[in-house]
Amino acid sequence: MKTIRQIADEIGVSKQSVYKRVKGSLHTVVAPYMHTTNGIVYISEQGESFIIKAFSERGIYKGAYDGAHTEHIQEYTEYTENSAGSGSEISFLREQNKALVGQLAEKDKQLENERTHSREQADKLSDLAAQLAELTRNNQVLLGAEQTRTNPALLMGNDELKQVGFKERIKILLTGKSY
Numbered sequence: 001m002k003t004i005r006q007i008a009d010e011i012g013v014s015k016q017s018v019y020k021r022v023k024g025s026l027h028t029v030v031a032p033y034m035h036t037t038n039g040i041v042y043i044s045e046q047g048e049s050f051i052i053k054a055f056s057e058r059g060i061y062k063g064a065y066d067g068a069h070t071e072h073i074q075e076y077t078e079y080t081e082n083s084a085g086s087g088s089e090i091s092f093l094r095e096q097n098k099a100l101v102g103q104l105a106e107k108d109k110q111l112e113n114e115r116t117h118s119r120e121q122a123d124k125l126s127d128l129a130a131q132l133a134e135l136t137r138n139n140q141v142l143l144g145a146e147q148t149r150t151n152p153a154l155l156m157g158n159d160e161l162k163q164v165g166f167k168e169r170i171k172i173l174l175t176g177k178s179y
Contacts, residue, residue: 001042001043001044001045002042002043002048003040003041003042003043004018004019004022004041004043007043007048007051007052010052011051011052011055013055018051018055021051021054021055022034022041022043022051025054026050026051026054029047029050030043030047030050030051032047033046033047033048033050034047150173
């Protein structure tokens with residue numbers, strides 16, 4: 001088990017450089033081989049091999065590999081080759097993501113059109129309800145006028161109604177004249 005500082009000293013780079021690489025491009029590879037104790041990050045021999053291999057690929061590390069690191073370097077090489085092969089998957093997923101974003105934008109436009117249509121329909125319905133209320137009031141006024149015209153008893157006060165007999169009311173209805 002070595003610290004990041006010890007690995008950096010062995011490779012001949014700064015500890016910040018190793019730390020950035022471990023937290024960046026090597027994170028998924030090295031993370032299983034790391035643990036922290038009292039705030040100090042320790043990396044196992046396998047993780048150290050991955051770090052050394054990464055720096056040697058960049059031409060930074062010129063030291064000799066010992067036999068223990070050879071197996072781990074092979075694992076890292078296979079991992080990076082598999083990761084590079086997934087580039088087509090990544091591009092496929094990016095294209096799929098673009099298509100889905102386009103579909104989402106189209107659905108947003110359709111939804112906005114539906115909302116606009118719903119608002120227009122609600123406004124029309126409100127106007128029709130107001131017209132219905134107006135027609136109902138006019139109908140009630142006309143009905144009241146018709147009842148008053150056909151029933152002369154409604155024209156007369158209660159006092160006159162008592163004085164007019166049945167025959168008189170019939171005459172009023174037939175002639176349309178009121179006393």
